[in-house]
Amino acid sequence: MNTRRSIARLTLAAWLALGLGGVPVCALAAGASGAAAPTAAAATVAVATVDAAEAARQLMDFAEVTFPNYFPPHPAVLTAAPFTYRYYPDTGVYLGVVTQAGQGFPLNGVYVMGGDFGPNPVPVGQLSDFITPVANYGVALSVDRSAVLQGGQVTLKATLTRRNGFTGAVQLVLDGLPAGVTSNAISIPAGATSADIVLTAQSSAPHSLPTVARVRALAPNGNATDVLHQPLVVTVRGAAGVVDTSFGGGITTTPVGIGEDYGNAVAVQPDGKVIVAGSSATPTGTFVSLVRYGRDGGLDLSFGTAGKLITQIGPRNDVAAAIALQADGKIVVAGASEQNGSGLDFAVLRYLPNGTLDAGFGNGGKVVTAIGNDSDRAWAVAIQADGKIIVAGESNQGNVSGVDFALVRYLSNGTLDAGFGNGGKVLTAIKSNTGRDAAYALALPVVNGEQRILAVGGDGDFQAVRYLPNGTLDASFGLGGKVSGLFNSNIGGARGVALLPGGQAVLAGAINNDFAAAQLGTSGQLDPGFGTGGKFTRDVANGNWDSATAIVRQADGKLLLGGWANTGNSSAGDFAALRLQANGTLDAGFGSNGVVIHPTASGTKNDQAHGLALQADERVPTVRAFQAGEANGSNHDFSLIRLWL
Structure with missing residues (x-):
């Protein structure tokens, strides 16, 4: 029996990789259990780019809660390019999400196969039709705008919100800062919830127009990395009374x-x-x-x-x-x-x-x-x-x-x-x-x-x-x-x-x-x-x-x-x-x-x-x-x- 299930998993991966067609309608998209397909709560701290495998996992978790007759919890997450999927042996059903581009499948496409859905893979929509993925963490900045005096520093706080049982360390990286502005190396250790971001402007840094920099939050997630992007508007300013050279050169x-x-x-x-x-x-x-x-x-x-x-x-x-x-x-x-x-x-x-x-x-x-x-x-x-x-x-x-x-x-x-x-x-x-x-x-x-x-x-x-x-x-x-x-x-x-x-x-x-x-x-x-x-x-x-x-x-x-x-x-x-x-x-x-x-x-x-x-x-x-x-x-x-x- 175990050998047959293993062969079935390989067969699913092979069929999907070959791009075999399927019927256009399925009970999951229609809500076979009678429940509507709700949308998962979006992150409220920052706009997150969730790792594709993590998004697929959240889709499968959602399906297991919403349609347990088809997807009884909680088998392991498997991968077979370009898919991330789970196999449910009690119902004989496979649920997969396209997590890698190419090979003729739409990225983030959702497929089911086996059991009541028949031997061929069935496309049921896009991941976004069912949920809005939530990152394992979110980062909130104490301010969204900051003016740094030439030759001075500004300190702001980054606060981490952990989700989905995530306890790991998070590294923060700032991109797109104005000329002459740098930041410290920032890491929020495992289990911690905040860190200081210190922006430093050289004394020679030119006055700048408001510049949208990006705070990237990085954390390992298996073989991939969750990435979260938070905008921060940074301006290099002069001392009070100084002519602002960012306006018409001064x-x-x-x-x-x-x-x-x-x-x-x-x-x-x-x-x-x-x-x-x-x-x-x-x-x-x-x-x-x-x-x-x-x-x-x-x-x-x-x-x-x-x-x-x-x-x-x-x-x-x-x-x-x-x-x-x-x-x-x-x-x-x-x-x-x-x-x-x-x-x-x-x-x-x-x-x-x-x-x-x-x-x-x-x-x-x-x-x-x-x-x-x-x-x-x-x-x-x-x-x-x-x-x-x-x-x-x-x-x-x-x-x-x-x-x-x-x-x-x-x-x-x-x-x-x-x-x-x-x-x-x-x-x-x-x-x-x-x-x-x-x-x-x-x-x-x-x-x-x-x-x-x-x-x-x-x-x-x-x-x-x-x-x-x-x-x-x-x-x-x-x-x-x-x-x-x-x-x-x-x-x-x-x-x-x-x-x-x-x-x-x-x-x-x-x-x-x-x-x-x-x-x-x-x-x-x-x-x-x-x-x-x-x-x-x-x-x-x-x-x-x-x-x-x-x-x-x-x-x-x-x-x-x-x-x-x-x-x-x-x-x-x-x-x-x-x-x-x-x-x-x-x-x-x-x-x-x-x-x-x-x-x-x-x-x-x-x-x-x-x-x-x-x-x-x-x-x-x-x-x-x-x-x-x-x-x-x-x-x-x-x-x-x-x-x-």
């Missing part, structure tokens, strides 16, 4: 028009793409210009014409000073346009995400608003929660009150909001007589559950004005809605503002030609817990002129101020930034004692940063910052850098 300079190009504002889209707005000279005048870059650098060719666009509003002189993004992806740009008869007026443009003007806004995507009879310039723009657009700047009222804060609110279609101020416009004089008051930045704080409007600026000192939603002054802020004279200075002013979660505001700009900041409480008072008596100043240029032009708040509460600093004894500026702790002291972990200066033009030529924006990236466990402005070569061009934070 400094991106972009000529837009035929002559002078000035970048005044920057915004980062939710998809990480970066838009710089400003002005560019053309043969017929200077007009609004925009450039969009991919999230890792390079012009975004899907925007405008090869990533760039120039928009003419008036006959000869237009400029973009600010940019804001709507929730629907539309792009709102504010600035000024010189009009025949009324001089400079507020100008607002709205673009579709691809850079074409939005015909549903104003007159073909453009709105021009005169506030007074003299010069009016918009410097800031913000989008309210209800979609209305707030624009702030200055209006020259001449001998009446001089230059005043000017705000205009538009409905989402570009028409003036009659429910705001006087027909959609608000003027606020702060200094007495004919002094100069200009609003350069906007924020929308929520006070007592209501979104209000905070405009900041000043010419000589920091100024701030808060408005109720209808445009009237908010009497609960400062003196009748106004705050001024914070530094008792006559040189300087605020150029940016950042809101804190508690409703406080940090203003940034310059005082006496040095970087400066001040933190105001919700009622407009200086916060004594910030800096010195609520104020901060720093001579960034070591005796020369410097100024903050923008501020952003990081999620950890740190404050990044961006701007420019003149170099040496010259009047040529460089990009500059500093970072403050939440309490208004310099962050020694940023740059050199909290300060960085980055020339973006060659030699001693002028370059200045104006715009500042944070860029989140789901691939990298950090947020980075963009500074945008212009750099002088043969003429000025848009200039853009990305900083590690």
Whole structure:
């Protein structure tokens, strides 16, 4: 009897190797025992590549549990190329899986033969028709993304989940790491459940884009090896304040028009793409210009014409000073346009995400608003929660009150909001007589559950004005809605503002030609817990002129101020930034004692940063910052850098 069974096994292997046909239907595929063919649980720790013989074994175990009348447990697993199979002597049935490619059989094909299935092999489907094989083990990483500082190390933990009675050792191997990054030799001993992975970046390792490396887990399984693959995104980063050379090589300079190009504002889209707005000279005048870059650098060719666009509003002189993004992806740009008869007026443009003007806004995507009879310039723009657009700047009222804060609110279609101020416009004089008051930045704080409007600026000192939603002054802020004279200075002013979660505001700009900041409480008072008596100043240029032009708040509460600093004894500026702790002291972990200066033009030529924006990236466990402005070569061009934070 034993001899006959041995011969039968050899006969099965021979028949299958010869490729003999069989009937197309069998009780296993149909569920002969009346049970449906369930799917085995997939590995939840990592995607595994299970050894073919192990997958075949799991299929046979599944069949024995599901169809015991045909496959009573539990004979040995046998091999006869290209099959792995079991023979069930009590029923005379063979169950085999094709585990080696070639010889005319589909890989992972499942076959039965003998007993009720007849003398010929019967194909019943693919292994995946019945189960999802589960590896003998799974590996989970403590993180799926890691940034390694140049010259530094990062340690993460690999945790092993054992299955199917597996107790052996597992070796971990990392493939595809960025240049200059290595890992330690990693082994999880028999019976152990975890090991540390140490990633080391050489000090000379180049900054890298997020790189998908692969953690391979290897363990012996008989004559084969179980292999499990786990992705790990690794990025080589620089120290906080260093220019990220993985973006455009470090400094991106972009000529837009035929002559002078000035970048005044920057915004980062939710998809990480970066838009710089400003002005560019053309043969017929200077007009609004925009450039969009991919999230890792390079012009975004899907925007405008090869990533760039120039928009003419008036006959000869237009400029973009600010940019804001709507929730629907539309792009709102504010600035000024010189009009025949009324001089400079507020100008607002709205673009579709691809850079074409939005015909549903104003007159073909453009709105021009005169506030007074003299010069009016918009410097800031913000989008309210209800979609209305707030624009702030200055209006020259001449001998009446001089230059005043000017705000205009538009409905989402570009028409003036009659429910705001006087027909959609608000003027606020702060200094007495004919002094100069200009609003350069906007924020929308929520006070007592209501979104209000905070405009900041000043010419000589920091100024701030808060408005109720209808445009009237908010009497609960400062003196009748106004705050001024914070530094008792006559040189300087605020150029940016950042809101804190508690409703406080940090203003940034310059005082006496040095970087400066001040933190105001919700009622407009200086916060004594910030800096010195609520104020901060720093001579960034070591005796020369410097100024903050923008501020952003990081999620950890740190404050990044961006701007420019003149170099040496010259009047040529460089990009500059500093970072403050939440309490208004310099962050020694940023740059050199909290300060960085980055020339973006060659030699001693002028370059200045104006715009500042944070860029989140789901691939990298950090947020980075963009500074945008212009750099002088043969003429000025848009200039853009990305900083590690």
